[in-house]
Amino acid sequence: MIKFTLNGRTVETDAPVTGRLLDLLRDEFELIGTKEGCGEGECGACSVFVNNLLQNSCLIPIGSIAGADIQTIEGIMETEQFKVLDESYSIAGGVQCGYCIPGMIMASDALLSKNPHPSEAEIREGISGNLCRCTGYNMIVDAINLAAKKGDGLWKRK
Amino acid sequence: MSLKDISTSVPKKDHKGKVSGQLPYISDVKLDNMVYGVLYRSPIAYGKIISIQLPNLPEGYEAVGAEHIPGPNYVKIIKEDQPIFADEWVNYIGEPILMLVGKDLNILYSLLHDVKVEFEEHQAVYNLDEAIKQESASGVMASYEFGESLENISAIEQGAHQIIEEEYETGYQEHVYLEPQGMLAIYKEDEIVVQGSMQCLYYIKNALLSALACGDDEVRVVQSPTGGGFGGKEDYPSMMACHVAVAAKVTKKSVMLVFDRSEDMEVTTKRHPAKLKYRTALDREGNILSMCVDLFLDGGANEGLSSVVLQRSLLNSAGVYKIPHFHAKGYVLKTNTVPNGAFRGFGAPQSFSGIESHIGHLSKLANIDPLEYKRKYLVKQGDLTITKGKFHDPILMEEMIDDLLYTSEYKKKKEKFQRLNQQDQRYKKGMGTSLFLHGCGFTGSGERDHIKATVKLVKSKDGKVSLNISNSDMGQGIFTTLCKIVAKELDLPYEEILYPYPDTKTVPDSGPTVASRTTMIVGKLLERAAKKLKAQWQIGVEQEVVEHYIHREMIPWDEKTFTGDAYPAYSWGVNIVEVEVDMLTGNVKLEKVYANYEVGKVIDERIMKGQIDGGLAQGLAYGYLEKMTSKQGRIQQKSISDYGPPTSLDVVSIESKVFDNPYADGPYGAKGAGELTLIGGAPAVQAAIEDALQISYQQIPITPEVIIESLWMKEGERD
Numbered sequence: 001m002i003k004f005t006l007n008g009r010t011v012e013t014d015a016p017v018t019g020r021l022l023d024l025l026r027d028e029f030e031l032i033g034t035k036e037g038c039g040e041g042e043c044g045a046c047s048v049f050v051n052n053l054l055q056n057s058c059l060i061p062i063g064s065i066a067g068a069d070i071q072t073i074e075g076i077m078e079t080e081q082f083k084v085l086d087e088s089y090s091i092a093g094g095v096q097c098g099y100c101i102p103g104m105i106m107a108s109d110a111l112l113s114k115n116p117h118p119s120e121a122e123i124r125e126g127i128s129g130n131l132c133r134c135t136g137y138n139m140i141v142d143a144i145n146l147a148a149k150k151g152d153g154l155w156k157r158k
Numbered sequence: 159m160s161l162k163d164i165s166t167s168v169p170k171k172d173h174k175g176k177v178s179g180q181l182p183y184i185s186d187v188k189l190d191n192m193v194y195g196v197l198y199r200s201p202i203a204y205g206k207i208i209s210i211q212l213p214n215l216p217e218g219y220e221a222v223g224a225e226h227i228p229g230p231n232y233v234k235i236i237k238e239d240q241p242i243f244a245d246e247w248v249n250y251i252g253e254p255i256l257m258l259v260g261k262d263l264n265i266l267y268s269l270l271h272d273v274k275v276e277f278e279e280h281q282a283v284y285n286l287d288e289a290i291k292q293e294s295a296s297g298v299m300a301s302y303e304f305g306e307s308l309e310n311i312s313a314i315e316q317g318a319h320q321i322i323e324e325e326y327e328t329g330y331q332e333h334v335y336l337e338p339q340g341m342l343a344i345y346k347e348d349e350i351v352v353q354g355s356m357q358c359l360y361y362i363k364n365a366l367l368s369a370l371a372c373g374d375d376e377v378r379v380v381q382s383p384t385g386g387g388f389g390g391k392e393d394y395p396s397m398m399a400c401h402v403a404v405a406a407k408v409t410k411k412s413v414m415l416v417f418d419r420s421e422d423m424e425v426t427t428k429r430h431p432a433k434l435k436y437r438t439a440l441d442r443e444g445n446i447l448s449m450c451v452d453l454f455l456d457g458g459a460n461e462g463l464s465s466v467v468l469q470r471s472l473l474n475s476a477g478v479y480k481i482p483h484f485h486a487k488g489y490v491l492k493t494n495t496v497p498n499g500a501f502r503g504f505g506a507p508q509s510f511s512g513i514e515s516h517i518g519h520l521s522k523l524a525n526i527d528p529l530e531y532k533r534k535y536l537v538k539q540g541d542l543t544i545t546k547g548k549f550h551d552p553i554l555m556e557e558m559i560d561d562l563l564y565t566s567e568y569k570k571k572k573e574k575f576q577r578l579n580q581q582d583q584r585y586k587k588g589m590g591t592s593l594f595l596h597g598c599g600f601t602g603s604g605e606r607d608h609i610k611a612t613v614k615l616v617k618s619k620d621g622k623v624s625l626n627i628s629n630s631d632m633g634q635g636i637f638t639t640l641c642k643i644v645a646k647e648l649d650l651p652y653e654e655i656l657y658p659y660p661d662t663k664t665v666p667d668s669g670p671t672v673a674s675r676t677t678m679i680v681g682k683l684l685e686r687a688a689k690k691l692k693a694q695w696q697i698g699v700e701q702e703v704v705e706h707y708i709h710r711e712m713i714p715w716d717e718k719t720f721t722g723d724a725y726p727a728y729s730w731g732v733n734i735v736e737v738e739v740d741m742l743t744g745n746v747k748l749e750k751v752y753a754n755y756e757v758g759k760v761i762d763e764r765i766m767k768g769q770i771d772g773g774l775a776q777g778l779a780y781g782y783l784e785k786m787t788s789k790q791g792r793i794q795q796k797s798i799s800d801y802g803p804p805t806s807l808d809v810v811s812i813e814s815k816v817f818d819n820p821y822a823d824g825p826y827g828a829k830g831a832g833e834l835t836l837i838g839g840a841p842a843v844q845a846a847i848e849d850a851l852q853i854s855y856q857q858i859p860i861t862p863e864v865i866i867e868s869l870w871m872k873e874g875e876r877d
Contacts, residue, residue: 026186027188030188032179032180032182032186033178033179033180034179035179035183035185035336035337035385036185036338036418037336037337037338037419037798038419038797038798039418039419040419040797040798040799042797042798042799043336043419043798045336073178073179074178074179074180077178085177086174086177086178089173089177090169090170090173090177093167093170093764093765093767093768095170095172095173095176095177096386096633096634096635096768096772097176097335097336097337097384097385097386097387097632097633098172098175098176098177098181098383098385098633099183099335099336099337099385099386100336101176101177101179102177102178102179105177105179120811123806124806124807125806125807127806128805128806128807129805130806131334131336131798131803131805132336132806133333133334133335133336133386133388133772133776133803134336134386134633134768134772135768135771135772135775136771136772136773136774136775136776136804136809136812137771137775137804137805137806137809138771138809138811138812139764139767139768139771140806141806141811
């Protein structure tokens with residue numbers, strides 16, 4: 001039995017320790033916002049926070065999360081930061097097919113938490129682990145830039 | 159929200175569910191009584207199946223194969239050449255032979271490992287070069303020939319100063335939609351509901367009616383939120399739908415089939431690799447006297463949509479130019495490789511890369527700036543097309559080019575780059591252009607003869623209006639744009655227009671979501687339907703209006719002779735790209751991208767920008783970044799990083815502008831836009847690399863390996 005914190009609640013699972021965190025989140029906890037795009041840590045669609053660090057949940061064995069603090073898109077959906085990102089992505093037109101977007105939002109939040117006022121180059125670097133095939137990234141870069149401006153002070157350097 | 163100018167952007171209909179991740183894509187769906195399917199696929203490229211031996215299957219696990227298909231064993235697309243489950247011959251590595259179905263995926267994979275199939279292996283044809291060499295009639299899946307007679311051309315060539323021959327090659331391109339393919343068949347006593355990631359509901363429904371040999375009300379197709387398509391979910395999902403539907407019939411359970419990325423990359427359709435041969439007669443000054451184009455597409459193992467792709471390739475074989483005495487012929491050749499299919503651009507990107515490359519090289523011979531040389535041949539309104547159709551509408555290309563030259567400071571920068579390149583021995587800068595068009599909608603009389611689109615608007619008692627059409631929003635934004643058209647026409651708030659995910663039980667066949675037809679064709683039908691509804695509007699009453707496609711006859715298209723108006727309208731584009739090439743590593747860095755387009759009238763500026771940026775990113779990458787190969791019939795790139803689609807670090811911001819030129823038969827003047835934006839990327843990037851290195855290339859993608867090799871060759875020539 002493995003105990004960990006999931007979106008602020010203490011939970012436990014008896015799923016096999018060699019299983020993937022991605023499957024645990026999706027199958028056992030029915031958190032569908034974490035998507036599978038490649039299963040090999042290349043696309044970032046399954047991005048979650050593990051102890052506040054952005055990670056690809058497809059690469060994380062369940063055995064390694066004992067005691068960890070896991071946050072998925074569902075866990076940040078009610079935050080002020082998410083609201084700013086949501087609005088900024090809408091205004092900038094960052095969402096097309098949407099499949100990469102929850103992962104992109106996680107990456108955006110992670111970037112802004114580290115660097116509340118990133119330059120364009122820093123934004124590109126910050127989301128370079130998250131693939132998007134629809135937008136060519138520019139409108140996502142614009143969205144994050146806009147969020148940084150709108151959310152001034154919301155993301156404090158940790 | 160009321161709409162003053164149709165182009166003004168509005169919030170996207172599906173934004174909320176997507177940004178929170180709570181909108182369920184097909185792999186997010188879980189049902190009671192749902193089992194999974196996994197496919198046993200051919201490990202050999204060509205051969206005969208001798209025997210199939212299944213492992214002992216635990217309770218609740220079943221095998222489904224050709225013997226279970228109630229109807230004929232092929233996926234209905236155009237020809238009857240694609241088995242649902244191969245039962246006699248296999249024609250490519252990855253061809254499905256049978257499906258194992260059961261509750262637990264891990265158990266299914268281990269059972270799959272124990273399936274034993276014995277084959278009699280035959281000599282396969284692995285690539286286009288082998289297929290061309292074979293010259294066997296049975297290997298030709300489709301061919302067309304048209305234009306000036308070869309006799310006349312031969313006479314012109316005899317009087318020419320020079321004949322230039324070039325051979326050009328383009329590679330595979332993989333869609334890499336972020337959501338892998340997925341399909342679910344929901345089993346019910348009296349119907350099978352097939353739900354999944356798709357572009358063409360009625361293609362799938364027709365394939366199911368054939369495979370299941372059942373009545374119209376026994377199958378139903380519902381689109382799930384679709385995580386990108388780009389053509390990859392045009393033809394391929396029909397096969398998956400047949401797999402899950404047959405399995406659901408057999409097992410009386412709901413069956414889910416979802417690919418992981420490597421399976422998706424290895425077995426689903428791709429952009430056709432192509433070879434293009436040019437033979438051009440020139441006079442003393444380098445003017446074009448005649449041109450012959452021979453075009454070969456690698457169809458892969460089944461024809462699928464390849465003959466239609468070839469048509470579009472050929473129709474674009476002269477680019478945007480009026481070439482005197484033009485002749486073209488083209489073939490789709492069979493190889494024992496993964497079948498190739500639809501991909502944004504649909505045969506045009508190969509042709510435009512080829513012709514832009516060739517014309518660019520001719521300009522060097524004539525010692526004229528490529529853009530200046532291209533402009534000499536640019537088509538104008540009233541000119542005949544290469545198929546003796548006509549460019550009926552105004553063409554704004556001259557204006558668009560002038561504007562882009564100004565924005566990009568083309569002349570000044572070219573001179574500056576020349577100076578810099580003389581000083582810097584390692585990093586070389588270059589600038590390249592591309593001119594292109596895209597024929598909107600189906601080729602020829604396809605809309606009239608094959609598609610026959612119908613749309614329906616349904617008004618509820620409380621005055622909300624629903625779009626009942628079979629078109630898929632796969633990210634391109636038609637939920638938003640088509641609702642805007644109807645809202646504006648009815649003078650209703652945009653929020654009161656609804657566009658639920660289409661379900662064949664309630665929507666008529668408004669055609670597939672392909673060919674840059676949705677906004678122009680379906681949008682126009684909706685505009686007309688909305689006008690009709692407005693005229694009949696009654697408060698507090700449920701109402702329905704239906705509209706059918708009306709063909710505006712111009713110069714009738716004849717597929718046999720390849721003459722007439724191939725398209726009702728064209729959209730246009732100009733790209734200018736700046737690159738920096740590292741002579742040491744061969745790496746190409748995009749520095750600036752400029753783009754002007756003309757798509758009639760933009761329905762939503764923000765959505766159009768999304769199409770521009772996304773299409774260009776794919777198109778540019780097709781020219782220098784994305785490389786997929788097949789070796790002995792096996793796709794070599796099975797993961798995203800092996801293949802290399804662009805990341806946020808590969809793309810730069812794109813300076814783009816869209817010109818208004820309303821088209822009479824499009825809603826508010828709109829024409830097609832989705833495919834156009836991809837087409838100019840690769841040829842512009844090639845031209846920019848050539849400009850930087852002063853080397854001519856005969857292929858895309860121009861990867862670092864290609865660049866380094868060409869630099870060695872150049873060095874060798876100098877020694």
